Amino acid sequence: MDYLAKLSSRVGSNSMANLKNINLRDKGANLWESWGRPKRTAFVVILIALVGLLPYGGDFSFTSILNTPISSYQAVLVYPVGMFVLMALGLNIVVGKSGLLDLGYVAFFAIGGYTAGLLSEHTHLNTWEILPIGMAAAMFAGVLLGLPTLRLRGDYLAIVTLGFGEIVRIVALNTQSIGASTGIASIRTPPKTFGLQFDIMHSNSYFWVVLAMILLVIWMIRRFTVRRPGRAWEAIRQDEDVAILMGVPILRYKVWSFCIGAAIGGAAGVIFASKTQYVAPNMFTFNVSVLILSCVVFGGMGNMWGVILGGVILAYLPERIRFISNARQLVFGITLVVIMNLRPDGLLPRKKREKLGAAKKAGENV
Amino acid sequence: MNFSVVTSQFWPLLINGLAVGLIYVLISLGYTMVYGVLRLINFANSEIFMVGTFATVIVTRDVFHYTSAHDALHGWKLIASLLLLLIASMLFSGVTAVLVELVAYRRLRSKGTNRLASLISAIGTSIMISEGVRILTKSAPVPTPRLLSKFNLFTIGSVAIRIDTFMVIIAAALIFFLVDRFVTKTLLGKAIRAVSMSEETSKLMGINLNRVISATFLIGGLVTGAAAFLYMQVYENTVFNIGFNLGLAAFTAAVLGGIGNIRGAFYGGLTLGLFEQFASAVIGGQWKAVTVFTVLVLVLLFRPNGLFGEAIQQSRV
Numbered sequence: 001m002d003y004l005a006k007l008s009s010r011v012g013s014n015s016m017a018n019l020k021n022i023n024l025r026d027k028g029a030n031l032w033e034s035w036g037r038p039k040r041t042a043f044v045v046i047l048i049a050l051v052g053l054l055p056y057g058g059d060f061s062f063t064s065i066l067n068t069p070i071s072s073y074q075a076v077l078v079y080p081v082g083m084f085v086l087m088a089l090g091l092n093i094v095v096g097k098s099g100l101l102d103l104g105y106v107a108f109f110a111i112g113g114y115t116a117g118l119l120s121e122h123t124h125l126n127t128w129e130i131l132p133i134g135m136a137a138a139m140f141a142g143v144l145l146g147l148p149t150l151r152l153r154g155d156y157l158a159i160v161t162l163g164f165g166e167i168v169r170i171v172a173l174n175t176q177s178i179g180a181s182t183g184i185a186s187i188r189t190p191p192k193t194f195g196l197q198f199d200i201m202h203s204n205s206y207f208w209v210v211l212a213m214i215l216l217v218i219w220m221i222r223r224f225t226v227r228r229p230g231r232a233w234e235a236i237r238q239d240e241d242v243a244i245l246m247g248v249p250i251l252r253y254k255v256w257s258f259c260i261g262a263a264i265g266g267a268a269g270v271i272f273a274s275k276t277q278y279v280a281p282n283m284f285t286f287n288v289s290v291l292i293l294s295c296v297v298f299g300g301m302g303n304m305w306g307v308i309l310g311g312v313i314l315a316y317l318p319e320r321i322r323f324i325s326n327a328r329q330l331v332f333g334i335t336l337v338v339i340m341n342l343r344p345d346g347l348l349p350r351k352k353r354e355k356l357g358a359a360k361k362a363g364e365n366v
Numbered sequence: 367m368n369f370s371v372v373t374s375q376f377w378p379l380l381i382n383g384l385a386v387g388l389i390y391v392l393i394s395l396g397y398t399m400v401y402g403v404l405r406l407i408n409f410a411n412s413e414i415f416m417v418g419t420f421a422t423v424i425v426t427r428d429v430f431h432y433t434s435a436h437d438a439l440h441g442w443k444l445i446a447s448l449l450l451l452l453i454a455s456m457l458f459s460g461v462t463a464v465l466v467e468l469v470a471y472r473r474l475r476s477k478g479t480n481r482l483a484s485l486i487s488a489i490g491t492s493i494m495i496s497e498g499v500r501i502l503t504k505s506a507p508v509p510t511p512r513l514l515s516k517f518n519l520f521t522i523g524s525v526a527i528r529i530d531t532f533m534v535i536i537a538a539a540l541i542f543f544l545v546d547r548f549v550t551k552t553l554l555g556k557a558i559r560a561v562s563m564s565e566e567t568s569k570l571m572g573i574n575l576n577r578v579i580s581a582t583f584l585i586g587g588l589v590t591g592a593a594a595f596l597y598m599q600v601y602e603n604t605v606f607n608i609g610f611n612l613g614l615a616a617f618t619a620a621v622l623g624g625i626g627n628i629r630g631a632f633y634g635g636l637t638l639g640l641f642e643q644f645a646s647a648v649i650g651g652q653w654k655a656v657t658v659f660t661v662l663v664l665v666l667l668f669r670p671n672g673l674f675g676e677a678i679q680q681s682r683v
Contacts, residue, residue, distance in 0.1 A: 333497055
């Protein structure tokens with residue numbers, strides 16, 4: 001029902017937007033829609049340029065507040081911040097767009113990382129050649145896990161994915177040929193590309209690569225959202241039974257959603273491995289899955305911009321407050337509870353007018 | 367792969383499996399009861415267990431002033447100490463569980479918001495508790511002084527049964543029996559079952575939802591606390607993240623038995639405990655978690671409501 005309601009509410013969306021109780025996200029969306037093409041292009045270019053300059057943010061006195069104590073600010077921008085945003089965007093397709101609760105997302109990150117490690121150890125492929133292979137491996141794992149388990153609903157799916165994440169970690173921990181608990185060391189860094197050097201002294205290059213990947217993912221998600229897969233995911237999320245009745249092949253689209261999410265996780269894993277030059281099972285614990293899921297829900301499930309904001313805050317905050325290093329996880333836990341209680345839909349929730357439309361329809365039914 | 371252990375070590379594995387399984391049963395009650403009324407995974411249950419284990423240590427060490435060098439107790443004094451410890455551990459866990467409900471769930475529930483928000487809020491609470499304890503204990507494992515000198519009580523066939531294993535099996539079975547009686551026979555138990563069938567209808571029947579949910583958390587916490595006490599009598603060590611693996615296993619047990627189903631948790635816990643013991647004897651202890659999850663996935667594929675589950679699969683989400 002909600003699906004139909006949403007479609008019909010699209011027509012009247014402008015009048016809906018004038019209603020009170022519109023959130024920040026809607027204001028932003030309305031402003032965006034009121035702009036012409038040149039204005040939009042200019043805005044996007046400036047925004048990308050500003051974000052691209054972020055690594056230099058620590059250099060000036062008036063922006064030095066950005067600097068992270070203990071760990072290098074430029075390195076923090078790559079991992080955790082960039083990586084978390086990238087993975088949160090990937091997980092958002094699964095959890096936010098299609099409503100499938102995945103608690104084992106770290107598995108795909110690990111598969112990407114280990115693919116990079118193994119291929120770097122046994123072949124002469126460079127990082128850019130490994131990247132698609134790592135994504136394919138993660139996608140394959142996604143299909144393998146998704147086909148049997150995506151028939152399950154809700155919390156069962158959650159626990160099976162959680163189990164999958166743990167299985168991947170334990171298999172890595174207990175397999176001698178991939179290094180067991182010590183993992184794989186001395187993974188090659190990417191070769192010099194477009195004049196950019198990639199090594200431990202040049203974190204900025206990694207940041208720009210991750211940024212490019214994030215932009216690519218954003219573009220991809222925007223395309224998906226308005227096309228058939230996006231509509232199918234939306235229908236599945238809102239009401240699975242209705243989606244089946246409307247002829248949406250739900251298993252196929254669920255598996256696709258899973259695979260695309262997995263591929264993004266795998267890509268993040270490859271870049272991560274080539275940045276740290278080292279992978280080990282203890283980097284891929286359940287906590288990582290929880291953190292990424294927290295980014296998604298904290299920022300605003302289903303809304304890309306919210307998810308990005310959530311990723312930035314939750315990845316950056318613990319690094320920024322390193323000076324209370326011992327208690328920073330505690331502060332993290334408290335932040336999660338407080339924010340979820342105050343803003344259950346996240347900092348920047350998905351469009352409210354969709355909700356208003358749905359609520360109006362529900363009201364008519366009563 | 368060493369299949370011969372199954373026959374050569376059959377009885378010890380069986381007894382250990384029973385003891386481990388019954389501890390799983392008690393912890394999984396915490397998950398399954400809360401799931402029954404709220405339709406939510408209580409992510410903080412593993413921390414409720416952890417609090418129980420620390421309560422056991424603190425009361426033994428700092429209230430009773432027992433030390434490891436202390437001579438083990440005998441007679442009525444031993445029984446009284448154990449009972450008091452059991453009660454203390456249950457109370458600590460029970461109170462923690464009620465607080466978790468207040469902090470993590472109540473406000474979100476009254477707003478009627480999405481389930482994931484509650485999940486994240488519960489995860490946040492869980493991080494809060496375990497990190498708090500981690501900071502207090504400086505991440506070090508904490509041993510508990512031994513109250514019960516571990517002598518062999520009697521032998522069945524070729525296997526000697528130790529007093530602590532025996533106590534775990536008897537006490538856990540008894541506690542499970544009491545919980546089951548409570549839920550099936552008393553008025554509050556009836557209310558809990560009513561809420562888990564239909565929140566809306568039970569509200570219309572005049573059931574105070576908040577009170578029933580608090581009571582469910584309290585009972586789940588008390589039982590989890592009892593499990594923590596029993597666990598500590600056998601393993602005698604705890605650490606801030608002890609709940610994670612045990613909680614995962616207990617949750618698996620709850621799903622195996624059909625989550626939301628109290629008797630299912632009993633069979634699920636026992637099945638899992640026994641399976642885990644035999645499987646890790648055959649293919650090695652480090653693969654324990656993998657075998658457990660593989661079984662879970664297979665069960666969910668072929669019997670999605672759990673081995674002994676109710677048909678709740680369709681009524682959710």
